[in-house]
Amino acid sequence: MNTKSERKSELTLPLIVGMAIGSFGTIFGPVGAITGFVLGAGLGIGLEKSSSAPEETKNAGGLDKSSKRTLCH
Numbered sequence: 001m002n003t004k005s006e007r008k009s010e011l012t013l014p015l016i017v018g019m020a021i022g023s024f025g026t027i028f029g030p031v032g033a034i035t036g037f038v039l040g041a042g043l044g045i046g047l048e049k050s051s052s053a054p055e056e057t058k059n060a061g062g063l064d065k066s067s068k069r070t071l072c073h
Contacts (some may be wrong), residue, residue, distance in 0.1 A: 014044030 018041035025036025 010048070013048045014041040017041065017044035019046070 017035040018039075021043070022033045022037030023036075023039030025032035028035075
């Protein structure tokens, strides 16, 4: 479950990247600015998903030593 602050910060990177690329798109007029914003927001979402992907650990698929222990040991 996400908290309110986490939901607010989810769109921060896409908005920043979208505004940056959209501002460069103003060279081509309003259509270029809108297109640049949409492409930049998509790029920002992709960057955000790749940076928040969980890192794989060495024992990700297997059991670690503490979980192999039983009451008898």
